Amino acid sequence: MNCEEAKGRWHEVFDEGASDRAADEHVRDCAECRRYVDHMTRIADMLGELHRETESVVSHRDSLERHQAPRRIVAIPFGRLGWLSAAAMVGLAVGVALYFQGAEADRPGAGRGDFQVTSDQSSDVEATKLGLSLHGVSAERYLIVARPVSEPNVQLYRLYPALRHEENEATSLEGL
């Protein structure tokens, strides 16, 4: 058996598990082949170490993901452009939210600061006009409880939007 055959047999033995006495004897007597086999064995060991390391990394990562999910979120590798994009998205979201909040406030009959009229339609109109014509004070801050126009003592209540109590500053329309 020559050196090339012996080297080829080493790989077959390594991969298939069959032993070869002739190849063993050649390697024992040949310094070059002994060195070759030694190198190949070391390479196989190194790759085995790499296998164990990759196994550890994947297993460790899996356990992190299963038990410490937030950590992965922190570790998102944002580049400079990524952070700029994120900031732009947040700004856009805030802008849209503010826009819709303003639109909601402007919509009659709902939302923060609306004034409500609890009476029949004609009185509603009158009361609404009254509410809007309270000079110097935003009408939106008032809840007007209107009674029929024929009744003189229509009460006006100041309403703080967050509280929506009808207890503050009861004032007769006549007084206004």
Place this chain on the structure above:
Amino acid sequence: MGEKTDSVIPIDSDSGALPMRACSSPPADDKATWRDARDQLVRLAYRFLWNHDQAEDVAQDALIRAWAKADELRDRDQWWSWVCRIAVQRCRERGRIRQRRSKHEEKLRHELREGRKPDEPAGRERHEALPKLLDELPRRQREVLVLRHLQGMAVAEIAGVLGLSPSTVRVHLMVGRESLRRLILLRHPEWLEG
């Protein structure tokens, strides 16, 4: 010349890795089995890409495709080889546009070493440099070496995954190891001569 077993690396039962042969047919509607198959594919893809996020993408992609096309597979015993082949193909595609390992990945590896018995400096250097040397090998040689040594597949399994004959796989393994030996002797001779 020492005795060798069927597989260079026995599948680690502690890691939860699924033995290849146990998954030769499509998993039933069993979440645990699908998860095992996914974990095994993540490991396989990681050893090609060295990036956990990309490996997860590859594993998920391969499983979705396998699940969708399972009815078209003629030989159901080849299911696992087929899924692995899809994963390897995806790794090839991603390998062309592969990015460097993320900082998080590096930190994770560092933490792992901190928590373990410290490696000797040469060992640390090897763990960093060996994947790069593997990357320099021709594609077929790299694939058979990764599947054989890092994934622990037998020659017949590698042949099934790559669609090659076993004898061709053996030739690629031999040539691949010799190419790797030449690279190591060129760049890091102390690894072999020390």
